[in-house]
Amino acid sequence: QVQLVESGGGLVQPGGSLRLSCAASGRTFSNYGMAWFRQAPGKEREFVADITRSGDDTDYAESVKGRFTISRDNDKNTMYLQMNRLKPEDTAVYYCAADRWNRLGTDEGRYASWGQGTQVTVSS
Numbered sequence: 001q002v003q004l005v006e007s008g009g010g011l012v013q014p015g016g017s018l019r020l021s022c023a024a025s026g027r028t029f030s031n032y033g034m035a036w037f038r039q040a041p042g043k044e045r046e047f048v049a050d051i052t053r054s055g056d057d058t059d060y061a062e063s064v065k066g067r068f069t070i071s072r073d074n075d076k077n078t079m080y081l082q083m084n085r086l087k088p089e090d091t092a093v094y095y096c097a098a099d100r101w102n103r104l105g106t107d108e109g110r111y112a113s114w115g116q117g118t119q120v121t122v123s124s
Helices: none
Strands: 005-006 011-014 018-025 033-039 045-050 058-060 068-073 078-083 092-099 116-121
Touching: 005 092, 011 058, 018 033, 018 116, 033 068, 033 078, 033 116, 045 068, 045 078
Parallel strands: 011 116
Antiparallel strands: 005 018, 018 078, 033 045, 033 092, 045 058, 068 078, 092 116
16 A cells, blocks of 8 residues: 655645655555545545546536645655645645556545645634
């Protein structure tokens, strides 16, 4: 199983930007499709974005489309989530997840490895 370590969360004002990172170790990073999920207070965990093994295809939740960008650098074993024009409703714990079989999508059962989560708070 690949180990995932997240960083980059914090407190940001509405309209601001934040860049999350997810560093992988333990197995060949390029063999895994990757995704970001988030869980807001009082709500269930929801899909945010995913990216294929090679980084040649991505998918986004409608709520973040046009504002968030998912990317990866396989040479650095790291995945990123660039978040722009942040809104209070983006406040959540953000989780990095890895899919060995590159199936991806919103089904949490497809992801065998998860990061510890990093808190993003959007507030004035």
